[in-house]
Amino acid sequence: MSVIAFAKNWNGKFKNSTFELVSYTKALANQLNTNMVVLSIGEVAEEELKLLGNYGADKVLTVSNPQLNTLTSRAYADIVAKAANSVEAEVIVLSDNNSGKAIAPRVSVKLKAGHVAAVQELPLSLDPFVVKKSVFSGKAFGHIQIKSDKKILTIAKNCFGLVANPCDVAIEEFALDIDTNLFKVKIIQEEEQKDKVILSDADIVVSAGRGMRSPENWTPVEELAEVLGAATACSRPVSDEGWRGHEEHVGQTGKVIAPNLYIAAGISGAIQHVAGISRSKCIVAINTDPEAPIFSVADYGIVGDVMDVLPRLTKALRNSKS
Amino acid sequence: MNFEFTEEQLMIRDAARDFAQRELLPGVIERDEKAIYPTEQVKKLGELGFLGMLVGLDYDGGGMDTISYVLAMEEISKIDSSVSVIMSVNNSLVCWGVEKYGTEEQKQKYLKPMARGEKIGAFLLSEPEAGSDATSQRTTAVDMGDHYLVNGTKNWITSGKTASTYIVIAQTNPELKHRGINALIVEADSEGISVGPHENKMGMRASDTHSVMFNNVKVPKENLLGEEGFGFKFAMKSLEGGRIGIASQALGIASGAYELALKYAQERKTFGKEIINHQAIAFKLADMATEIEAARFFCLKAAWLKDQGKPYGHASAMAKLYAAETAMKVTTEAVQIHGGYGYVKEYHVERLMRDAKLTQIYEGTSEIQKIVISRGLVD
Amino acid sequence: MKILVCISNVPDTTTKVKFKEGDSLFDDSGVQWIINPWDELALTRAMELKEDAGNSVNEICVIHVGGASADATLRKALAIGADKAVRIDACPADAYHVAGQIAEYLKENPFDIILSGIESSDYNGSSVGAMIAEFMDYPGISSVTSVNLDDDDIQINRAIPGGKQVLKTEAPFVAVVQKGIATEPRIPSMRGIMMARKKPLEVKPAVELEVLTESIKFELPQEKGACKMIDSESAEQLVELLKNEAKVL
Numbered sequence: 001m002s003v004i005a006f007a008k009n010w011n012g013k014f015k016n017s018t019f020e021l022v023s024y025t026k027a028l029a030n031q032l033n034t035n036m037v038v039l040s041i042g043e044v045a046e047e048e049l050k051l052l053g054n055y056g057a058d059k060v061l062t063v064s065n066p067q068l069n070t071l072t073s074r075a076y077a078d079i080v081a082k083a084a085n086s087v088e089a090e091v092i093v094l095s096d097n098n099s100g101k102a103i104a105p106r107v108s109v110k111l112k113a114g115h116v117a118a119v120q121e122l123p124l125s126l127d128p129f130v131v132k133k134s135v136f137s138g139k140a141f142g143h144i145q146i147k148s149d150k151k152i153l154t155i156a157k158n159c160f161g162l163v164a165n166p167c168d169v170a171i172e173e174f175a176l177d178i179d180t181n182l183f184k185v186k187i188i189q190e191e192e193q194k195d196k197v198i199l200s201d202a203d204i205v206v207s208a209g210r211g212m213r214s215p216e217n218w219t220p221v222e223e224l225a226e227v228l229g230a231a232t233a234c235s236r237p238v239s240d241e242g243w244r245g246h247e248e249h250v251g252q253t254g255k256v257i258a259p260n261l262y263i264a265a266g267i268s269g270a271i272q273h274v275a276g277i278s279r280s281k282c283i284v285a286i287n288t289d290p291e292a293p294i295f296s297v298a299d300y301g302i303v304g305d306v307m308d309v310l311p312r313l314t315k316a317l318r319n320s321k322s
Numbered sequence: 323m324n325f326e327f328t329e330e331q332l333m334i335r336d337a338a339r340d341f342a343q344r345e346l347l348p349g350v351i352e353r354d355e356k357a358i359y360p361t362e363q364v365k366k367l368g369e370l371g372f373l374g375m376l377v378g379l380d381y382d383g384g385g386m387d388t389i390s391y392v393l394a395m396e397e398i399s400k401i402d403s404s405v406s407v408i409m410s411v412n413n414s415l416v417c418w419g420v421e422k423y424g425t426e427e428q429k430q431k432y433l434k435p436m437a438r439g440e441k442i443g444a445f446l447l448s449e450p451e452a453g454s455d456a457t458s459q460r461t462t463a464v465d466m467g468d469h470y471l472v473n474g475t476k477n478w479i480t481s482g483k484t485a486s487t488y489i490v491i492a493q494t495n496p497e498l499k500h501r502g503i504n505a506l507i508v509e510a511d512s513e514g515i516s517v518g519p520h521e522n523k524m525g526m527r528a529s530d531t532h533s534v535m536f537n538n539v540k541v542p543k544e545n546l547l548g549e550e551g552f553g554f555k556f557a558m559k560s561l562e563g564g565r566i567g568i569a570s571q572a573l574g575i576a577s578g579a580y581e582l583a584l585k586y587a588q589e590r591k592t593f594g595k596e597i598i599n600h601q602a603i604a605f606k607l608a609d610m611a612t613e614i615e616a617a618r619f620f621c622l623k624a625a626w627l628k629d630q631g632k633p634y635g636h637a638s639a640m641a642k643l644y645a646a647e648t649a650m651k652v653t654t655e656a657v658q659i660h661g662g663y664g665y666v667k668e669y670h671v672e673r674l675m676r677d678a679k680l681t682q683i684y685e686g687t688s689e690i691q692k693i694v695i696s697r698g699l700v701d
Numbered sequence: 702m703k704i705l706v707c708i709s710n711v712p713d714t715t716t717k718v719k720f721k722e723g724d725s726l727f728d729d730s731g732v733q734w735i736i737n738p739w740d741e742l743a744l745t746r747a748m749e750l751k752e753d754a755g756n757s758v759n760e761i762c763v764i765h766v767g768g769a770s771a772d773a774t775l776r777k778a779l780a781i782g783a784d785k786a787v788r789i790d791a792c793p794a795d796a797y798h799v800a801g802q803i804a805e806y807l808k809e810n811p812f813d814i815i816l817s818g819i820e821s822s823d824y825n826g827s828s829v830g831a832m833i834a835e836f837m838d839y840p841g842i843s844s845v846t847s848v849n850l851d852d853d854d855i856q857i858n859r860a861i862p863g864g865k866q867v868l869k870t871e872a873p874f875v876a877v878v879q880k881g882i883a884t885e886p887r888i889p890s891m892r893g894i895m896m897a898r899k900k901p902l903e904v905k906p907a908v909e910l911e912v913l914t915e916s917i918k919f920e921l922p923q924e925k926g927a928c929k930m931i932d933s934e935s936a937e938q939l940v941e942l943l944k945n946e947a948k949v950l
């Protein structure tokens with residue numbers, strides 16, 4: 001018996017969310033009184049794999065095949081299922097990100113393991129096995145019982161945090177035959193913006209809405225994001241109008257994010273928008289309208305014009321840094 | 323008795339609501355303020371089939387019932403009555419008459435493009451001296467043997483400039499009084515027609531209302547609608563149905579204003595509580611909701627009678643009267659509930675109040691509806 | 702080519718959620734039901750593909766696992782332009798159960814392209830599409846922002862964190878779509894609504910499938926404390942609070 005976590009890498013590197021996953025899985029293994037295994041797929045340097053040990057991993061299985069350096073959900077799911085079987089895993093844990101969302105459902109079918117996505121905390125009870133997940137786009141939580149023997153969870157970002165727990169890690173190659181039939185999807189082109197902070201990973205997000213009035217007015221948003229090392233985001237009408245790209249759209253029909261700090265500038269706070277940000281740790285709202293609904297979900301609010309307040313905030317942050 | 327809508331009727335209501343929210347709401351304030359004709363919006367409305375929704379499928383219409391029409395008119399009028407008046411005139415004053423009384427050739431030639439929304443129709447009854455008293459038509463259509471020669475001036479014509487097809491009411495045999503009046507289909511680009519300037523209106527400012535002048539305009543004989551001398555009756559019949567459209571428009575204006583007021587009353591705080599918790603405001607909203615519901619029943623009843631093939635003139639006059647009065651009252655209260663905010667354009671209710679006023683005037687003033695209704699009482 | 706679009710029937714996005722029977726059930730009284738927003742976009746894209754003469758898409762079918770109350774939603778999909786609707790008559794227990802039912806249908810009625818939304822806005826399981834792919838042993842592509850067919854050559858754009866990928870694949874496949882797949886959902890036209898009446902809406906019995914998970918209770922998030930208002934001139938104070946009170950800087 002064991003618990004297994006799938007640690008995805010990005011060009012051979014792990015992220016904080018990976019370490020959060022390991023921290024969570026370790027705590028779960030402790031609850032279940034069993035050991036934990038971390039699975040890594042694709043080429044990752046030993047140094048990097050060892051970092052997993054800082055958060056409680058004592059055993060890492062790695063499938064360091066270069067063919068697997070980019071995500072192919074079918075092949076990855078196949079490996080995750082096989083690894084889970086080989087260590088007789090009772091619970092399989094993944095991060096609730098793009099890859100987790102693509103792989104976990106497949107593994108669920110392969111192993112007939114009941115699957116719950118976007119789990120918010122450690123299980124509420126172990127027998128029956130009940131977890132808490134967000135439902136209705138963040139408007140509520142559901143307690144879901146998993147009835148099958150095997151269970152598979154994806155955990156929501158920032159739901160658990162990092163828990164340092166240094167261990168000696170044993171790194172083992174997990175040998176298996178890779179079925180080339182599983183690579184029917186071919187990548188023919190890839191574009192990545194290297195210099196930008198990625199929205200779904202960002203700890204701080206500066207987001208702006210129609211209150212900016214025109215796409216030419218985004219400089220203060222970008223400047224604030226720069227001093228904060230933040231990602232930029234926007235409300236739906238802003239991306240619908242083409243003022244900003246779709247990848248920045250947050251909310252019920254865009255990205256659901258949970259940064260530590262979310263700054264909403266010129267956003268009214270419509271229910272669909274709030275659905276995408278309500279799990280942020282701290283929300284700051286800047287709006288000319290003191291009645292704007294965004295203030296009812298914000299922790300800190302400023303009634304004022306974004307074009308004045310944002311530059312002032314940027315300046316104050318610069319000053320406080322130097 | 324059955325108060326349930328069908329799945330289809332609800333689907334039409336939702337489609338109209340989506341359209342209004344998505345296509346009409348953005349820019350409605352500016353179009354009103356600057357009196358900009360909603361060209362794009364009307365085009366899309368036509369593509370979705372709303373402009374000819376009551377016309378049968380055989381003539382490229384939507385083949386919908388009048389209940390659906392009430393629901394669609396209400397939703398569109400909640401946001402933009404300048405658009406819904408164009409829809410109402412095209413559907414119930416122009417297409418209806420051609421479909422009901424026109425010849426097969428007239429239907430093929432004129433009805434189909436209007437039902438598809440590619441061409442817009444206008445209804446030319448009112449004159450400088452003939453408003454409420456539509457019998458005193460001064461526009462003449464002299465029988466010249468192979469054609470009519472039309473002369474005169476029509477006033478207040480909705481879609482006067484945009485329309486391609488006019489239905490013109492004109493006097494051919496003055497000695498027969500209103501039994502000498504004819505209804506003619508006239509192509510708007512006929513020689514001798516000129517269109518006056520855009521009327522600078524109080525409300526529904528984005529619809530184009532114009533005078534249309536006829537100076538020796540030749541109209542082929544085959545463009546006569548119905549029999550010789552049927553024109554006045556034709557106009558009255560058309561208005562019976564038209565009033566269901568305007569009543570639903572008034573209903574929409576009222577319910578649009580009410581929804582905004584209800585929302586505002588739950589947000590705005592004075593003396594430490596939301597204003598809806600002041601009884602004076604709560605009771606206003608209760609009255610508004612009740613009257614709107616009554617107006618809705620009037621509209622639906624008239625529509626139902628029409629769909630059942632029963633007489634509906636009396637019911638449509640009641641619907642038009644009650645809904646228009648309700649619209650005026652409810653929009654005035656909606657402005658009141660908004661306080662100072664209600665008096666500026668951003669909050670929409672002042673526009674709805676200005677729009678509401680027109681529903682008491684056109685297609686028969688409230689006073690005229692009372693004449694129609696009271697005559698019906700003793701008939 | 703045939704496209705199958707999975708449709709989920711969800712509460713309108715403005716719904717304030719409530720629960721009943723000791724918070725064990727979603728209280729659907731007064732709830733307006735809509736086509737799940739992403740599924741609606743998927744259907745729109747499917748329509749665009751069918752209308753484009755440059756490929757051989759000739760049939761669009763929508764499928765839903767659920768009770769008769771969803772028929773109105775399926776009719777709407779038909780009014781928007783789907784050729785056919787299928788409802789598997791079952792109470793959708795969880796994503797595994799739904800995907801399993803759809804896969805059973807697919808085994809008898811093959812499709813070339815299967816589109817599903819990234820998640821349904823009620824239970825947010827985000828797994829039906831990928832599960833169908835696994836049940837059928839098809840390639841599955843997630844985070845899809847566009848599906849293009851050039852003479853039936855399939856090209857797909859997928860969002861990756863901070864960028865995008867262009868992929869090629871072969872039919873049959875499952876695409877799990879998200880924002881960008883189509884610009885705006887379509888409003889059904891009068892003609893579409895009329896035609897919907899005549900289009901088939903098939904109701905199929907469900908197959909026996911194990912139910913692996915069950916939702917037993919709901920809770921609402923804790924109310925936020927009051928928002929602390931800061932003067933618009935005092936940006937420094939905000940920085941101070943974010944640092945020392947909220948501890949997020």
Ligand SMILES: Cc1cc2nc3c(=O)[nH]c(=O)nc-3n(C[C@H](O)[C@H](O)[C@H](O)COP(=O)(O)OP(=O)(O)OC[C@H]3O[C@@H](n4cnc5c(N)ncnc54)[C@H](O)[C@@H]3O)c2cc1C
Nearest residue numbers: 209210211235236251252253266267268273288289305306
């Ligand atoms: C099915 C559906 C799904 C949706 N999904 C989403 C979603 O995922 N995400 C999303 O964001 N929306 C979504 N929406 C849209 C949502 O309902 C709102 O329309 C949208 O969030 C409003 O965006 P906004 O706040 O930028 O604009 P607005 O509502 O127009 O608000 C602009 C705000 O800026 C303020 N403002 C104006 N000028 C200034 C200034 N100079 N300085 C400071 N403040 C100023 C105003 O007071 C106002 O509060 C969805 C809607 C539907 C129907």
Ligand SMILES: Cc1cc2nc3c(=O)[nH]c(=O)nc-3n(C[C@H](O)[C@H](O)[C@H](O)COP(=O)(O)OP(=O)(O)OC[C@H]3O[C@@H](n4cnc5c(N)ncnc54)[C@H](O)[C@@H]3O)c2cc1C
Nearest residue numbers: 445446447448453454478479480531683684685686687689
């Ligand atoms: C924006 C707009 C769009 C219009 N669109 C069209 C259109 O597309 N086609 C068209 O043909 N017409 C159209 N009209 C004209 C409209 O139908 C007339 O304005 C209306 O019938 C009233 O006529 P009137 O303005 O001549 O007023 P009048 O008939 O002069 O009435 C003046 C007042 O006297 C009252 N009154 C009149 N007679 C009586 C009576 N017997 N008893 C009691 N009170 C009476 C009236 O109720 C009113 O209060 C439009 C008008 C407007 C303002």
